[in-house]
Amino acid sequence: MTRHAITIVGSGYVGLVTGACLAKLGHRVVCHDIDTKKISLLKRGSMPFFEPGLREIILQSVRQKRLTFESDPVTALRGSEVIFITVGTPSRKDGSVDISYVKSAAKSIAANLRGGEIIVSKSTVPIGASLLLRRSIQRTFSGHFSIVSNPEFLREGVALGAFLKADRIILGYEQQVTARVKKIMREIYAGIKAPIIETNNRTAELIKYAANVFLASHISFINSIARLCEEIGADVEVVSAALKADPRIGQRAFLSAGIGYGGLCFPKDIRALIRISQKLGYRFKFLDVVDQINKDQRKFFVQRIRMLVPKIKGKKVALLGLSFKPQTDDLRDAPSLDIIKSLLRAGAKLHVTDPVAINSTRRIFGSLLTYHRNPYDALRGAHVAAIITEWPQFTALKLEKMKKLLAEPNIVDGRNIYDPETMRHLGFRYIGIGRGYIREIFVKK
Ligand SMILES: NC(=O)c1ccc[n+]([C@@H]2O[C@H](COP(=O)([O-])OP(=O)(O)OC[C@H]3O[C@@H](n4cnc5c(N)ncnc54)[C@H](O)[C@@H]3O)[C@@H](O)[C@H]2O)c1
Incomplete structure (x- = not known):
C-alpha cells in the first residue's frame, strides 16, 4: 500500500x-x-x-x-x-x-x-x-x-x-x-x-445534502404515519417493520417514529438545501414540510407530558437521555434542548440523566437542572418520566422498580423503547409515539 x-x-x-x-x-x-x-x-x-x-x-x-x-x-x-x-x-x-x-x-x-x-x-x-x-x-x-x-x-x-x-x-x-x-x-x-463513486465537485457536494435530507425525510414521514396511528388505533412499530420487510425499502431504512431527528447535520443540512434551492429560484417545498414536521414532534412530545401531568408547575419530571442519539455526548440541535427549555418555562423541576452527556448539558443549563448519573435517582419521586434518547441502559431498566420509584406511574416514551402492553399490564400510564389510541389511556384511568 x-x-x-x-x-x-x-x-x-x-x-x-x-x-x-x-x-x-x-x-x-x-x-x-x-x-x-x-x-x-x-x-x-x-x-x-x-x-x-x-x-x-x-x-x-x-x-x-x-x-x-x-x-x-x-x-x-x-x-x-x-x-x-x-x-x-x-x-x-x-x-x-x-x-x-x-x-x-x-x-x-x-x-x-x-x-x-x-x-x-x-x-x-x-x-x-x-x-x-x-x-x-x-x-x-x-x-x-x-x-x-x-x-x-x-x-x-x-x-x-x-x-x-x-x-x-x-x-x-x-x-x-x-x-x-x-x-x-x-x-x-x-x-x-x-465502492468509489467518482464525479465532478458539484455532484459530490449535492450528494451529501441529498443523502441527509433523504434520511431525515423518512423520519418525518414515519412520524406523520405515527400521528395517523394514534387516530385509528394502529401501531407504528408494526407498520415500520412491515415497510422495512419490502426489499425496495430495506431493513436499515430510517423509519423509527419518535421525537424526530437532531444533531449537527440533519437540521442544518435541510435548512441549507432549502436556502441553496431558493437562491437558484427553486422552492424545495418538500423540505419545508420535513423540517416543520420535525419541529412539531418536539412540541408534541411536551404536550404529551402535559397531558399526563396537566398542572406541571413545581412537579418533578425525570428526563432519560439528553444526547441527540445514543453513544454520543453531542447535544448540537438535540431535541432535548427544546424540550428542556419548554418544560422549564412551564415551571417543571427537571431531573435529568444520560450515560455520557451530563457534562455537556451542565455547560448549557448549569444549576437550572438536577443531574443524576444513576437513572433510578432521576426517577425517584418524579410525576412523569420522559424517554428522550434510546440508550440501551434505559431499555434495560427494571420496570417494576421504576414504577415503585415514580410518584405517579406516568411514562412518555419518545423513542418507543418499551412495549405498550407490558407497560399497561404493569400499571403504568404509558404514551409512546404512534402506538394506538391515546385516548384509551385516559378512558381507562
Ligand atoms: N459531526 C458529524 O456527524 C458530521 C458528519 C458528516 C459531515 N459533517 C460535516 O463535517 C464538518 C465538520 O463537522 P464537525 O462535527 O467535525 O465540526 P466540529 O465543530 O466538531 O469541528 C470543527 C473543528 O474545526 C476547527 N477549526 C475551525 N476553523 C479552523 C481553522 N481555520 N483551522 C483549523 N481548525 C479550525 C474548530 O476549532 C473545530 O475543532 C461540517 O461541515 C459538518 O457538517 C459532520
Missing part, C-alpha cells in the same frame, strides 16, 4: 475520526486545529468528546508514530501532500451555510502551500464551494494545487465503523483533474473496501 503524508485541518468529530482512521490505514497524519486547548488535550491522550473506540485507535497510532497533533499551521502543513479540510460549516440564522471557517482554513493553507498539494474538502459545503475555495487560495498562492470534494458520511456513535466500513466513498474532481490526483485519492482509501 502507498502511504501518504496527510494534514487534517479542523480536529472536531469529522477531523479526528478521519485522521485516526487514515492513520490506522497506514498513512502519516497530522491533526491540526486552531483550538490550542483541544490540541493540548489530544497530546495528553484525552478526547475532546465521547466516541466509542476513538481514544484507543488514536493512542495506538500515536504510539506507532503515525499520528500527531499540532496547533501551529506552519508545522502542521509542512511536507503534507494531501490536506483535508474538516472545519465546521454552521447554519446562519436564515438557514444558509456559514463558510467563514472554510475560508479561514483556506487562508492558512494557502500561506503554507509549496505546489502540487491536493486539498480535500470534507466539510459539508454549499454546491459550488470548491470553486470558491480555489479562488480563495489563489488570492495568496499562484502555484499548482488540486481540489477534491469528498463529503463525509460518518455517523456519531458508530463513527469508526462508518468510516472504515464505509458504504461508498464519493470523490468529486475539478474539470482539470490529473491522473496523478485520482491515483493518490484512490491510494488514500485503498484500505477501505467500499
Whole structure:
C-alpha cells in the first residue's frame, strides 16, 4: 500500500475520526486545529468528546508514530501532500451555510502551500464551494494545487465503523483533474473496501445534502404515519417493520417514529438545501414540510407530558437521555434542548440523566437542572418520566422498580423503547409515539 503524508485541518468529530482512521490505514497524519486547548488535550491522550473506540485507535497510532497533533499551521502543513479540510460549516440564522471557517482554513493553507498539494474538502459545503475555495487560495498562492470534494458520511456513535466500513466513498474532481490526483485519492482509501463513486465537485457536494435530507425525510414521514396511528388505533412499530420487510425499502431504512431527528447535520443540512434551492429560484417545498414536521414532534412530545401531568408547575419530571442519539455526548440541535427549555418555562423541576452527556448539558443549563448519573435517582419521586434518547441502559431498566420509584406511574416514551402492553399490564400510564389510541389511556384511568 502507498502511504501518504496527510494534514487534517479542523480536529472536531469529522477531523479526528478521519485522521485516526487514515492513520490506522497506514498513512502519516497530522491533526491540526486552531483550538490550542483541544490540541493540548489530544497530546495528553484525552478526547475532546465521547466516541466509542476513538481514544484507543488514536493512542495506538500515536504510539506507532503515525499520528500527531499540532496547533501551529506552519508545522502542521509542512511536507503534507494531501490536506483535508474538516472545519465546521454552521447554519446562519436564515438557514444558509456559514463558510467563514472554510475560508479561514483556506487562508492558512494557502500561506503554507509549496505546489502540487491536493486539498480535500470534507466539510459539508454549499454546491459550488470548491470553486470558491480555489479562488480563495489563489488570492495568496499562484502555484499548482488540486481540489477534491469528498463529503463525509460518518455517523456519531458508530463513527469508526462508518468510516472504515464505509458504504461508498464519493470523490468529486475539478474539470482539470490529473491522473496523478485520482491515483493518490484512490491510494488514500485503498484500505477501505467500499465502492468509489467518482464525479465532478458539484455532484459530490449535492450528494451529501441529498443523502441527509433523504434520511431525515423518512423520519418525518414515519412520524406523520405515527400521528395517523394514534387516530385509528394502529401501531407504528408494526407498520415500520412491515415497510422495512419490502426489499425496495430495506431493513436499515430510517423509519423509527419518535421525537424526530437532531444533531449537527440533519437540521442544518435541510435548512441549507432549502436556502441553496431558493437562491437558484427553486422552492424545495418538500423540505419545508420535513423540517416543520420535525419541529412539531418536539412540541408534541411536551404536550404529551402535559397531558399526563396537566398542572406541571413545581412537579418533578425525570428526563432519560439528553444526547441527540445514543453513544454520543453531542447535544448540537438535540431535541432535548427544546424540550428542556419548554418544560422549564412551564415551571417543571427537571431531573435529568444520560450515560455520557451530563457534562455537556451542565455547560448549557448549569444549576437550572438536577443531574443524576444513576437513572433510578432521576426517577425517584418524579410525576412523569420522559424517554428522550434510546440508550440501551434505559431499555434495560427494571420496570417494576421504576414504577415503585415514580410518584405517579406516568411514562412518555419518545423513542418507543418499551412495549405498550407490558407497560399497561404493569400499571403504568404509558404514551409512546404512534402506538394506538391515546385516548384509551385516559378512558381507562
Ligand atoms: N459531526 C458529524 O456527524 C458530521 C458528519 C458528516 C459531515 N459533517 C460535516 O463535517 C464538518 C465538520 O463537522 P464537525 O462535527 O467535525 O465540526 P466540529 O465543530 O466538531 O469541528 C470543527 C473543528 O474545526 C476547527 N477549526 C475551525 N476553523 C479552523 C481553522 N481555520 N483551522 C483549523 N481548525 C479550525 C474548530 O476549532 C473545530 O475543532 C461540517 O461541515 C459538518 O457538517 C459532520
